[in-house]
Amino acid sequence: MLELYHYDHSTAAQKIRIALAEKKLEWKSHHLDTSVAKREHFSPEYLKINPRGIVPTLVHDGKAIRESQVILEYLDDAFPEPPLRPASAYDKAMMRLWTKLIDEGLHVHSRVVGMCIVVRHAKAAAGPEELEKYLNEMPETVRKENDRINIREGLDSPLLPRAVSYFKHVFEDMNTTLADSPWLAGDTFSLADISLGVYVTRLKSFQMAPLWSDLEHLNEWYGRFIARPSYAEGVTRWGDKTTSKRQSHGIESFEKISELWNAE
């Protein structure tokens, strides 16, 4: 049996739900409330299967697997059909160059952008005492320190320029690659497309798409990505209760983010 601990708009969880849908696997949902008040992901039971207190965790026949990029590879090993890694050694290596970016910094940068634009408002609304409890319980030190800075400084956070610039360069590199192939690692849809695609959705949710409107190959690829039934199943179906806040705070932040995007 497959079980997934996740929540609706988590990018890391979206990747796993897309892969599960591509493979047409049945799974049981454990939807966690990660709000400051509930913080179910810091409960002693959850920390036993995910000591970092983050989402997602896959449990397969009683064994827990954590870290979204590891889970994606695990799913492709455990359930090889249809494959989500290219057949040729070269394309597989290209796929891994893309997926490597996620843990090299892209996911952390995505959290920085999200926190500075919108999530800080929800965190601050919980009140200083609850927020302090939440941050104190957070097991990951770097995440805790980054969140403290980003909640306090918002759009003036010293972490924001690098995060925005990182996305700009990755999107440009993706556009260059996609000029020559329909998918990031060649002719077939792979873990690279799943891993990167959800972050385009995330930035788009802040109404930032005009920043990369000139990257036509990236935009065409994104159209192919979201047209797949697995996207409807893994992303759209779960919704995102923070959509309207993402939109309104995104619009307020557009000028600043645009300035950082165009800084070099």
Ligand SMILES: N[C@@H](CCC(=O)N[C@@H](CS)C(=O)NCC(=O)O)C(=O)O
């Ligand atoms: N490296 C981890 C990152 C997971 C992660 O950052 N999860 C976020 C959701 S995308 C989370 O648990 N957020 C809840 C919180 O930090 O309070 C992975 O890829 O699984």
